Amino acid sequence: xxxxxxxxxxxxxxxxxxxxxxxxxxxxxxxxxxxxxxxxxxxxxxxxxxxxxxxxxxxxxxxxxxxxxxxxxxxxxxxxxxxxxxxxxxxxxxxxxxxxxxxxxxxxxxxxxxxxxxxxxxxxxxxxxxxxxxxxxxxxxxxxxxxxxxxxxxxxxxxxxxxxxxxxxxxxxxxxxxxxxxxxxxxxxxxxxxxxxxxxxxxxxxxxxxxxxxxxxxxxxxxxxxxxxxxxxxxxxxxxxxxxxxxxxxxxxxxxxxxxxxxxxxxxxxxxxxxxxxxxxxxxxxxxxxxxxxxxxxxxxxxxxxxxxxxxxxxxxxxxxxxxxxxxxxxxxxxxxxxxxxxxxxxxxxxxxxxxxxxxxxxxxxxxxxxxxxxxxxxxxxxxxxxxxxxxxxxxxxxxxxxxxxxxxxxxxxxxxxxxxxxxxxxxxxxxxxxxxxxxxxxxxxxxxxxxxxxx
Amino acid sequence: xxxxxxxxxxxxxxxxxxxxxxxxxxxxxxxxxxxxxxxxxxxxxxxxxxxxxxxxxxxxxxxxxxxxxxxxxxxxxxxxxxxxxxxxxxxxxxxxxxxxxxxxxxxxxxxxxxxxxxxxxxxxxxxxxxxxxxxxxxxxxxxxxxxxxxxxxxxxxxxxxxxxxxxxxxxxxxxxxxxxxxxxxxxxxxxxxxxxxxxxxxxxxxxxxxxxxxxxxxxxxxxxxxxxxxxxxxxxxxxxxxxxxxxxxxxxxxxxxxxxxxxxxxxxxxxxxxxxxxxxxxxxxxxxxxxxxxxxxxxxxxxxxxxxxxxxxxxxxxxxxxxxxxxxxxxxxxxxxxxxxxxxxxxxxxxxxxxxxxxxxxxxxxxxxxxxxxxxxxxxxxxxxxxxxxxxxxxxxxxxxxxxxxxxxxxxxxxxxxxxxxxxxxxxxxxxxxxxxxxxxxxxxxxxxxxxxxxx
Numbered sequence: 001x002x003x004x005x006x007x008x009x010x011x012x013x014x015x016x017x018x019x020x021x022x023x024x025x026x027x028x029x030x031x032x033x034x035x036x037x038x039x040x041x042x043x044x045x046x047x048x049x050x051x052x053x054x055x056x057x058x059x060x061x062x063x064x065x066x067x068x069x070x071x072x073x074x075x076x077x078x079x080x081x082x083x084x085x086x087x088x089x090x091x092x093x094x095x096x097x098x099x100x101x102x103x104x105x106x107x108x109x110x111x112x113x114x115x116x117x118x119x120x121x122x123x124x125x126x127x128x129x130x131x132x133x134x135x136x137x138x139x140x141x142x143x144x145x146x147x148x149x150x151x152x153x154x155x156x157x158x159x160x161x162x163x164x165x166x167x168x169x170x171x172x173x174x175x176x177x178x179x180x181x182x183x184x185x186x187x188x189x190x191x192x193x194x195x196x197x198x199x200x201x202x203x204x205x206x207x208x209x210x211x212x213x214x215x216x217x218x219x220x221x222x223x224x225x226x227x228x229x230x231x232x233x234x235x236x237x238x239x240x241x242x243x244x245x246x247x248x249x250x251x252x253x254x255x256x257x258x259x260x261x262x263x264x265x266x267x268x269x270x271x272x273x274x275x276x277x278x279x280x281x282x283x284x285x286x287x288x289x290x291x292x293x294x295x296x297x298x299x300x301x302x303x304x305x306x307x308x309x310x311x312x313x314x315x316x317x318x319x320x321x322x323x324x325x326x327x328x329x330x331x332x333x334x335x336x337x338x339x340x341x342x343x344x345x346x347x348x349x350x351x352x353x354x355x356x357x358x359x360x361x362x363x364x365x366x367x368x369x370x371x372x373x374x375x376x377x378x379x380x381x382x383x384x385x386x387x388x389x390x391x392x393x394x395x396x397x398x399x400x401x402x403x404x405x406x407x408x409x410x411x412x413x414x415x416x417x418x419x420x421x422x423x424x425x426x427x428x429x430x431x432x433x434x435x436x437x438x439x440x441x442x443x444x445x446x447x448x449x450x451x452x453x454x455x456x
Numbered sequence: 457x458x459x460x461x462x463x464x465x466x467x468x469x470x471x472x473x474x475x476x477x478x479x480x481x482x483x484x485x486x487x488x489x490x491x492x493x494x495x496x497x498x499x500x501x502x503x504x505x506x507x508x509x510x511x512x513x514x515x516x517x518x519x520x521x522x523x524x525x526x527x528x529x530x531x532x533x534x535x536x537x538x539x540x541x542x543x544x545x546x547x548x549x550x551x552x553x554x555x556x557x558x559x560x561x562x563x564x565x566x567x568x569x570x571x572x573x574x575x576x577x578x579x580x581x582x583x584x585x586x587x588x589x590x591x592x593x594x595x596x597x598x599x600x601x602x603x604x605x606x607x608x609x610x611x612x613x614x615x616x617x618x619x620x621x622x623x624x625x626x627x628x629x630x631x632x633x634x635x636x637x638x639x640x641x642x643x644x645x646x647x648x649x650x651x652x653x654x655x656x657x658x659x660x661x662x663x664x665x666x667x668x669x670x671x672x673x674x675x676x677x678x679x680x681x682x683x684x685x686x687x688x689x690x691x692x693x694x695x696x697x698x699x700x701x702x703x704x705x706x707x708x709x710x711x712x713x714x715x716x717x718x719x720x721x722x723x724x725x726x727x728x729x730x731x732x733x734x735x736x737x738x739x740x741x742x743x744x745x746x747x748x749x750x751x752x753x754x755x756x757x758x759x760x761x762x763x764x765x766x767x768x769x770x771x772x773x774x775x776x777x778x779x780x781x782x783x784x785x786x787x788x789x790x791x792x793x794x795x796x797x798x799x800x801x802x803x804x805x806x807x808x809x810x811x812x813x814x815x816x817x818x819x820x821x822x823x824x825x826x827x828x829x830x831x832x833x834x835x836x837x838x839x840x841x842x843x844x845x846x847x848x849x850x851x852x853x854x855x856x857x858x859x860x861x862x863x864x865x866x867x868x869x870x871x872x873x874x875x876x877x878x879x880x881x882x883x884x885x886x887x888x889x890x891x892x893x894x895x896x897x898x899x900x901x902x903x904x905x906x907x908x909x910x911x912x
Contacts, residue, residue, distance in 0.1 A: 005507055005565040005788045007500050008553050013566055015573070016495035016580070023496075035846040037823045037853030039472030040479075044463050044599055045501065045555075045585065046521075051461055065502075068522040068551050070589040074541040082538040085530040095524050097464050099501075109461045110469055117471070119870045121856055124472070129501065133526040143500055156856030158835060165843065281839055332461045367493045379614060383737055387621065390491040397493030400577055400612030414575045 010134070010142030016365055022145075022350060024363040025174065026127060029147050029344055032170045033125040036162055038149045041124050043106040046097040053098070055105045055331065063133045065099040065142075066091060099131040103148045104328070104341075111152055112332035120153030120337075139347065150341030152328060157270060160304045160324065161277040163342045164288065167308055167320060170344065172284040175358045178311035179319070180287040184294035185271055186301045186323070188254060191264015192240075192292070195257065196233035203295065205229060209240060210293035217241045240292060247275045250290045270303060302326040306342055310352050319348045367397040368455050369419040369435075370412040375402045378423050385423075385433065385448055394455045396421075412438060419455065466590070466598030472821055478601075478806060480819040481630065482583060485603050485800055488626045489581040492618055494605045497580050499562040502553040509554070511561045511787065519589045521555040522547060555587040559604045560784070560797075567608055568788035576609030576793075595803065606797030608784060613726060615796045616760045616780065617733040620744065623764055623776060623798060628740040630805070631814045634767035635775070636743040640750035641727050642757045642779070644710060647720015648696075648748070651713065652689035659751065661685060665696060666749035673697045696748060703731045706746045726759060758782045762798055766808050775804045823853040824911050825875035825891075826868040831858045838879050841889065841904055850911045852877075868894060875911065 007013060014022065030040070046067055053061055073094045074082070081089045100106055103126045111122060127147045136142055149166065151159050164181055171179045193202040204227035208220050215223070220241070224234055239253045251272055258264030271290065278288055286308075294305050296318075303324030310316040322342030329337045353359055369389075371382040379398060386396050397417070399408045412420050422434040433451050436443045446454065463469060470478065486496070502523055509517055529550045530538070537545045556562055559582045567578060583603045592598055605622065607615050620637055627635045649658040660683035664676050671679070676697070680690055695709045707728055714720030727746065734744055742764075750761050752774075759780030766772040778798030785793045809815050825845075827838040835854060842852050853873070855864045868876050878890040889907050892899045902910065 005569050006504065007507075007565075007569075008502060008504055011500035011502065013500070013570065014498040015570075016497055019496040019498055031849075032846075034821045035849070035851050037851065039821045040475040041472055042470040042475055044467035044469070045587070046464060046467065046599075048462065048464055051463075062526070065526075066524040067555075068524050068547065070518070070521075072541075072543055074543050074546070077541070079539075082541070083535075085528075085533070085538070087528055087530050090530070091524065099523075109463075113461050113463075114469065114471075119867055123853070131501065143502075151856070154856040158829075158839070158854060158856050161839070162854070169846065277836060277839070280836060281843060365490045365495045373614075380733060380736060383614075383617070383621075383733070387737060390488075390625065393487075393491070395491050395493065397579070398614060398618070400607075400610040400614050411575055 008142070010136030010140075012141065012143070020363050020365045021353075021359050022346065024359065025346060025349055025353070026145075026147070028173050029170055030125070030127065032166060032173065033149050035169075036123075036149070036166050038123045038125040038151075041107075041110060041126055042128060043100070043103075043110055043126070045129075046099050047106060047109065049092065049096055049098045051109050052101055052105060053092075056101060060101065064101050065131045065133055066095040067097040067099070069094050069096055100128070101132060102130050103128060103146045104150075105331075107148070107150060108329045109332055111337070112329050112334045115334060121151050121156075121159075122153055123149070123151045125149040139351070141347070145346045147344040147346055148341055149343075150339055152337050152339040155338050157273050157304075158277075159340045160270075160274045161281070163306065163322065163340065164274070164278055165281065165283070167306070167342060168283040168286040171286055171308070174349070174353065176311065176349070176352060176356070177285040178287065179285075180289055180309045180311075181283075182289050182291040182294050182307045182309065183271065183274065184291055184305040185267040186303055186305060187263045187267025187270065188258065188292065189267075189295060191258040191261035191267055192237060194261040194264060195236050196229060198229065198233070201227060201229050206293050206295045212241065243292060247279075247288065247290050250292075251275060254292070267303075274304065296321055296323070300325055302338075304340065310348075311356075314352055314355060316348055316352055319345045319352060321345075364416075365395070366415065367395045367417050369394070369396050369421050370408070370415075370417045371396065371398045371421045371423065372405065372408050373399040373402050374422075374424055378425075378428065381428050382421070382423050385451070388448060389452055389455065392452045392456060394452065396455075421451070464598070466592030466596075468597060468599070476819050476821045477809075477815050478802065480815065481802060481805055481809070482601075482603070484629050485626055486581070486583065488622060488629065489605050491625075492579075492605070492622050494579045494581040494607075497563075497566060497582055498584060499556065499559075499566055499582070501585075502555050503562060503565065505548065505552055505554045507565050508557055508561060509548075512557060516557065520557050521587045521589055522551040523553040523555070525550050525552055556584070557588060558586050559584060559602045560606075561787075563604070563606060564785045565788055567793070568785050568790045571790060577607050577612075577615075578609055579605070579607045581605040595807070597803070601802045603800040603802055604797055605799075606795055608793050608795040610796075611794050613729050613760075614733075616726075616730045617737070619762065619778065619796065619798045620730070620734055621737065621739070623762070624739040624742040626800065627742055627764070630809060631816075632767065632805070632808060632812070633741040634743065635741075636745055636765045636767075637739075638745050638747040638750050638763045638765065639727065639730065640747055640761040641723040642759055642761060643719045643723025643726065644714065644748065645723075645751060647714040647717035647723055648693060650717040650720060651692050652685060654685065654689070657683060657685050662749050662751045668697065699748060703735075703744065703746050706748075707731060710748070723759075730760065752777055752779070756781055758794075760796065766804075767812075770808055770811060772804055772808055775801045775808060777801075820872075821851070822871065823851045823873050825850070825852050825877050826864070826871075826873045827852065827854045827877045827879065828861065828864050829855040829858050830878075830880055834879050834881075834884065837884050838877070841877075841879075841907070844904060845908055845911065848908045848912060850908065852911075877907070 077093050129143055129145050131143050167181050193199040208223040212220050239257050255268045294307055301323035305323040307318045308320035310319050324340040326338050328339040373379050382398055389396050420436050432445050434445055533549050585599055585601050587599050623637050649655040664679040668676050695713055711724045750763055757779035761779040763774045764776035766775050780796040782794050784795040829835050838854055845852050876892050888901050890901055
């Protein structure tokens with residue numbers, strides 16, 4: 001007996017409804033990437049292992065899916081490695097390729113490999129799946145898409161300004177109003193570290209500060225003391241405990257706080273530039289805010305840090321993030337290439353749009369009408385009309401067999417096809433079609449031109 | 457020193473120009489799949505090994521890319537297997553997942569797994585990459601896309617008629633006029649085998665017959681005799697050696713030839729039905745022909761067999777193929793599901809369109825205009841216009857730095873951006889823009905509305 005088949009854990013089949021909805025999100029992201037001057041590239045599903053290994057830390061190396069070499073892959077492996085069951089030594093000998101873990105490292109590899117064919121600044125976008133051998137859980141998959149836009153080879157802060165606009169444009173066009181685009185700057189975080197007199201305490205500091213809403217000022221200070229941050233240090237950054245107001249007000253507070261730190265002051269200036277520009281240009285529907293606790297990828301980012309939060313009331317982590325990183329391509333030998341980029345979290349955006357009912361009804365690939373099959377003679381007449389309808393862009397289908405009417409109706413109903421079309425002897429004689437709206441049950445007799453117009 | 461990075465052999469990076477051209481082909485195929493009532497599904501990149509292994513023959517099993525299990529994958533492996541370096545026994549113990557080898561087996565798995573959610577006949581299309589550990593060579597890659605449309609759960613020959621129309625519609629819309637859609641039928645081949653009195657000689661027979669153009673009737677007959685086909689048998693199928701004329705004439709010849717074979721006669725009737733319908737409906741630009749030597753996937757197809765040849769004069773193998781198969785889903789326990797489908801060969805279609813210069817110039821993701829950067833004040837003014845242009849659907853980019861004019865021009869030129877836009881003090885004062893056509897060198901001073909209209 002054949003067993004009912006299944007798919008590997010953490011992976012998904014997508015039905016046509018899901019594909020249509022995902023493609024709707026992709027297409028809005030893509031068209032806006034292109035309007036902002038980004039151009040698509042695609043890289044292979046698997047890379048040489050040495051391209052990926054060691055780029056994501058030890059945990060990352062473990063989570064990379066490795067491809068077994070073809071053929072007699074054990075032939076040249078030393079017996080001792082096998083006798084010891086030493087997988088650490090064995091893996092690189094029996095696996096030379098691995099599945100893409102993110103889009104950033106393949107992008108860096110692409111830029112270095114193709115540097116002589118590219119114009120810098122190079123603005124690329126990439127929308128492709130990635131794979132991680134993570135423990136699957138709700139909302140976390142082993143195969144998922146990333147949607148990244150990055151610029152390399154430019155230090156200009158106009159890039160940051162445009163990326164904020166890009167986020168705003170995409171979410172506005174998706175109808176997802178009221179997202180918050182949060183910004184911070186690695187240099188401000190470094191400045192704070194300088195001011196509190198301990199670079200190594202920075203993460204403890206931001207983690208504690210982030211709890212202000214939940215545990216209050218006293219709670220936060222207590223945690224900071226426990227983590228070894230001195231009272232004097234905490235005293236110095238007192239303004240962060242009442243860090244409210246407009247972005248301009250926040251920047252002013254930060255400016256005062258970090259005036260003794262050269263790096264911190266640089267960070268404040270960068271923020272000031274970006275915020276001024278956004279203030280002048282305006283945003284369509286997103287909120288823009290400065291969040292000094294924002295520290296994602298701290299080891300990685302060197303300037304601006306971005307994160308997008310779903311609209312208030314929607315329980316969902318960040319739906320996008322990014323930032324500026326220096327020396328992205330340094331790992332492959334091309335130095336001094338500053339980059340800045342953002343990413344859209346497809347799966348979470350999908351869930352938010354679903355929850356808020358924001359997918360337009362037109363997002364479907366379903367046939368718009370089903371021709372009822374009364375036999376070969378009628379079917380041939382129907383097919384002639386179908387060719388016309390299709391060339392006018394209408395999606396139509398013929399029920400393939402002369403089945404009972406009831407069966408054909410049920411098929412249309414279950415598939416959610418909105419119209420059925422009857423062609424019998426009378427219609428053929430008059431060169432007409434009987435069009436029935438499955439929802440309203442209304443029927444009308446129409447000629448081909450009117451039929452086309454009704455379905456277009 | 458970092459080594460210049462590379463990608464695994466048989467894989468490809470795609471530049472933005474290539475991605476745009478590939479997406480152009482995909483989008484025409486997709487929109488027509490949908491007009492013909494097919495709906496998209498997507499399946500995971502990797503399947504459980506037992507889903508794939510044993511479905512493509514011994515050679516196929518060897519060419520499937522296998523994924524190494526995560527963690528201490530050797531832990532439960534018997535020492536003896538390792539001591540023997542017995543990869544045949546070891547592989548299933550250290551690899552439970554494998555990359556998709558084609559779209560057909562995952563489709564069959566999908567239908568069986570989701571049978572209770574689907575309406576039959578189920579018309580699906582699927583456009584996804586597949587991977588094969590084949591020896592890479594010109595035009596053969598280890599990662600490539602397949603574009604398949606299939607119907608399962610219907611024996612109706614209208615499906616075959618529609619698939620011929622679908623091929624014609626897609627190639628016509630791609631501007632690729634004059635392809636030949638060849639049809640044959642497995643039952644006709646079986647009928648021929650019956651008539652020549654040897655089912656086991658069928659492949660030898662078709663292979664030899666296929667050489668008629670090259671080696672002539674005598675050469676073919678000589679080869680057949682060498683393969684053990686008797687003179688009497690060859691005599692019986694003499695009409696096949698002069699198998700020319702219209703499809704109707706060919707069908708008539710076949711009808712006479714195969715009248716003693718029940719299966720052969722059934723095949724002739726099926727062909728007759730399909731050809732009559734196509735004759736009545738007409739095709740837009742493709743030729744339609746009957747080719748009795750067409751035998752692709754002989755072990756697999758049970759009814760119609762299709763193949764599409766590039767227009768005369770283009771040296772390229774088939775650019776599409778398909779056919780009817782019974783019992784596709786039987787391997788996963790769902791019996792009696794007849795299916796019929798076709799496939800488009802993306803890489804070859806790409807090469808043919810490139811060779812014939814058929815990609816429209818509008819197939820590009822390049823920015824339509826570059827705003828020259830004269831400094832922050834001017835850039836901010838430019839950015840305000842850019843937001844308007846982008847919301848009107850125009851792709852625009854700001855040069856990120858106040859660089860030398862020459863450098864900014866060269867950037868536009870090298871990237872192939874057709875227009876540059878200047879905004880200096882005078883333009884800002886007059887709320888105008890200086891638009892320069894990089895090709896004709898023409899310049900004009902315009903307001904925003906005219907600028908938008910010029911670029912749209």
